[in-house]
Amino acid sequence: MKYLAIDIFITFLKNPPKQDLLEKIQEEQLWQRWFLKNENPLQKEALRLLSYSKEDEKTIGYDFTCLFLSDINFVKAPPYASFYLDKDKEIYSSNSEKIKNIFLKYNFLNFLENEPQDSLINELLFIKELLKNDDKKTLKEFLEKEFFTWFNIWNNDLEKGAKSDFYKGLAMLMRDFFNDLEN
Numbered sequence: 001m002k003y004l005a006i007d008i009f010i011t012f013l014k015n016p017p018k019q020d021l022l023e024k025i026q027e028e029q030l031w032q033r034w035f036l037k038n039e040n041p042l043q044k045e046a047l048r049l050l051s052y053s054k055e056d057e058k059t060i061g062y063d064f065t066c067l068f069l070s071d072i073n074f075v076k077a078p079p080y081a082s083f084y085l086d087k088d089k090e091i092y093s094s095n096s097e098k099i100k101n102i103f104l105k106y107n108f109l110n111f112l113e114n115e116p117q118d119s120l121i122n123e124l125l126f127i128k129e130l131l132k133n134d135d136k137k138t139l140k141e142f143l144e145k146e147f148f149t150w151f152n153i154w155n156n157d158l159e160k161g162a163k164s165d166f167y168k169g170l171a172m173l174m175r176d177f178f179n180d181l182e183n
Helices: 002-014 019-028 041-052 057-069 094-105 119-132 136-145 151-161 165-182
Strands: none
Touching: 002 119, 002 165, 019 057, 041 165, 057 151, 057 165, 094 119, 119 136, 119 151, 136 165, 151 165
């Protein structure tokens, strides 16, 4: 079930939800029926924000653009974007090469065949694969040595920078999920 949560995170990090999906989520009460419930106040607040938000596609889409794509002057909006870009704005750096080598070492070839342009999504896909394969040792090592070296800072920036309850709640839910996974 944990890898299903990662699929949900990836879905909303790739694109903001369309109005019909927002309505379906409300209708099916996805957030109220979240499948990885715990008693953590962080998760409760995240699910409250997500469950009772009346934000529409336009509001959430605007927040998505500001957080992940560009600021007012159409400049990429770090620190929210998780791209590893070189000076020519190509997705490449020593860190992305290091991650790519880790993926290759563990035969995670999905990265090479179907590479999303977002480094966070690549790493989430790898974590999902490790969860599916129940590879706890590699998962623990990857989380500690690679993922958590930047994710918590990025996620805090996302939570603070989000204007919509949707992305604020999603950031909180991701933090809760990875805090639980870390322990």
